[in-house]
Amino acid sequence: MAIPLAAPGLANAATTERKAFGTLPDGRAVEAITLANAKGMRATILSYGAILQSVEVPDRAGKAEEVTLGYADLRGYLEKPNYFGATVGRYANRIKAGRFAIDGKQYRLALNNNGNALHGGPLGYDKRLWTVEKVSDGAVARVVLRYVSADGEEGYPGALTVTATYSLDEDNTLSVEYMATTTKPTIVNITNHSFFNLAGEASQRSIYDQFLTIPADATTPVDASLIPTGALRPVEGTPFDFRRATRIGERIRDGRDPQIVFGQGYDENFVIARDVASTPRLHARVEDPMTGRILDISSNQPGLQLYTGNFLDGTAIGRSGHAYRQGDGIALEPQVFPDTPNQPAFGSARLDPGQTYRNLIIYRFSTTAPSARN
Template identity: 60%
Template sequence: MSRMCLHVTPRSAVSLSLVCAMSLAGGVAHAADYARASFGKLPDGKAVEVITLSNAKGVKAGVMTYGAALQSLVMPDRDGKLADVTLGYASLEGYLKKPEYFGSTVGRFANRLADGRFTLDGKSYQTPRNNNGQALHGGERGFDKVLWDVVKVERGDTASVRLRYVSPDGDQGYPGTLTVFATYSLNEANELRIEYTATTDRPTIANITNHAYWNLAGEGAPAGAMGHVLTIPAEHYTPVNEVLIPTGKLQPVANTVFDFRQPTPIGARVREASDPQIVFGKGYDHNFVIARDVAKEPRLMAKVEEPGSGRGFELLSNQPAVQFYSGNFLDGTVVGKSGRAYRQGDALVLEPQVSPDAPNQPQLGSARLDPGATYRNVIVYRLFVSGERAR
C-alpha cells in the first residue's frame, strides 16, 4: 500500500500515521475532488456558492463565489487533527454586513493609492477614497464585493475552480473594461495555487491579490498569530507616512524591526514603538520588496510556521513584493466562524503584489496594463507540517 501524507519536516521521531490525514480505498488514495454547496443569496436574489476543493490528505479549500474568496482552508496538524486555519464568517451575512477582506480577491488595485488618484498617459483618474482619504483595495466596491461567475470546475490529480469577473470601463473610476480570471487549484502535493489573470481593452492599471487571514493554530484559537514564526527573504521594505502611503524610499531591513530574513516570531517586535513605522501601522502593515520586477515563475516570498501545531506554509509568487499585515485593526467587533471574537494580532496577512501607490511612484514599479498584454499573479501556498513538538 502506498501512503501519501502531508509534507513533514522530520526533526524528531514522530509517528507519521498521526500526521497523515488519508483517505484510502483499495490501497490507493482518492484523487483530488470538489464539492459545490449553496452559501446563501445576495440582496438581489443571486445565489452564492462555496466550491470546496479537497485532496486525499485531509486538506480542503473552500472557495466562495462572492469576492472570489478563500472562505476556508482545513489542514491537519502534526497529530492529524484538522482545523480551519483562515479567518472568516460562518454565513454570507457577515461578509455583507461587515466586510474585512477575509480571504477575498482584491483589486483592481490592491493596497493603497494616495488620495485615490493616478495619472495614465497624461490623464488623471479619481477612484473612491475609502481609507483615511486614500483608496484601498480597489475602492468602495472592489473585486471583494462582487459576485464572480464559475467558469469551470475540475477533479483529478488536481482539483480546481476557475472564476471570472468583468469590470466595466469606469468601474470605481478605473479606465478600460477589465476581464479577470481567478483560478484556485489544490493538488496531492498539498499546494494551494491561486492564479489571477486579467486583460483590458484600454490602458489601465492592475494589481490583484488575495487577502487571506491566517491563524495556523486554528481559526479562533485564543493564542492568535503573534507566536507564528515568520521568514521574509527581503533586503528592503517601503516606509510609509501617517496614512500608510509609501514615502518612495527603499529602506534596508538590516538592523530594524522589519528584518525577517531569519525566522522570527511575529510578536517579538510588533510593539516596538521606538520605530515610528510601527506606530503608523499599529504594528506591521508594510510592503517588503523581494525583487524589482515581475518574474515568469513563482519565487519564495515568505515562510510561516506555528510551533504548537507544526502547521506551516511557504508562500511563493511571481510578484516583486509582498505586504505583511499583522492583523492590527481587528478590534473584537467581528465574530468569526468559531463563534469567537477576532482581536488585534489574531491573524497575519501576506499579499503578493506590486508595491503600493506604484502608479504614482514609478520608482516602486509598474502596474500598467495595455491591450494585448495579460496581467498575471501566481500565488502558491506549499502547506507542510513539522515533526518536532513544541516544548
C-alpha cells in the same frame, strides 16, 4: 443540495463539491466550491468576491483544523467583510488620494481609506459576484471564476476581464492564479487577502508566538496615512528584519520605530524583488511550533504586504464564535508595490490591450516534528 463531482477510478484524486451559500440582497445566488484531497486538506471558495472562505489543514498529528479567519455564512461577509479571504482589486493596497495618470490623462478613483483608494474602492472585486466558469477534479481539484469589471468602475479605465483559478493538489499545495486583460491602458494589482493562523482559527491563540521568515532586504516605508514615501528602507537593525525566522510578536510593539507606530503593528510592503518574475519565488514562511504546521508562500510578484490584523477590534465574530482582535491572523499579500502608479521608482502597474496580467500565488502547507522552538 450539494453537487459532488467525483473522478471515477481515481482513488486518490482530489475532489470538488458545489453547494449554495446564501443569496445577496438583490436575490442573486452565491455558491461555495470546496476542493479536497486525500490527505485531509480542504479549501472552500465563494463566488461572492472570489473569497477563500476556508482552509482546513492537518497538524503534525493528522488533525485537520481551520487555519483562516472568516465567517460560516454569507451575512458576515456582507456586514463586516474585513477582507477575510478576499480577492482584492482592481488595485490592491493604497493609491494616494485616489489619483493617477496614464499617458498624461488624470484619473480619480473612489475613495475609501482616509482620503485614499484602498483595495479597489468601496465596491472592489471582493464585493462583486463572480461567475463560476469551470469546476473539475482529478490529480488536481480546480475552480475557475470570472468577473468583468466595466470601463470606469470605481474610476478605473478600461473594461477588465479577470479570472481567478484556485487549485488544490495531493501535496497540500493550494494555488490561486489571477489573470486579466483590458480594453484600454489601465493599472492592475490583484491579490488575495486571507488571514492565516496556523494554530487554528478556533484556538484563540494569537499569531505572535509563530515564526515568520521573509527573504527581503528592504521595505517601502510609509507616512502617517500609510502611503509609501518613495524610499527603500533596509530591514537590517529594524523590527522588519525577518530574513531569519523570528517570532512575529517579538518586536511588534517596538514604539521606537515610526513604521510600527503608523501601522499599529506590522502593515508594510517588503521588497522581494524589483520586477515581476516569470516563475514564483519564495515570499514568506510561517511556522507554528505547537501544531507543527508550516506555510510557504510563493509568487511571481515583486512585493509582499505584511499585515497583522491591527485594525481588528473585536466587533467581527468569526466562524468559531469568538471575537477577532489584533494578532488573531496574519495576512501576507504578494503584489505590486503600493501606490506604484504615483511612484515611478517602484516600476509599473500598467496593463495595455493585448497584454495579460498574471499573479500566481502558491500556498504550500506541511508539518514538522517537535523542535527546540516549542
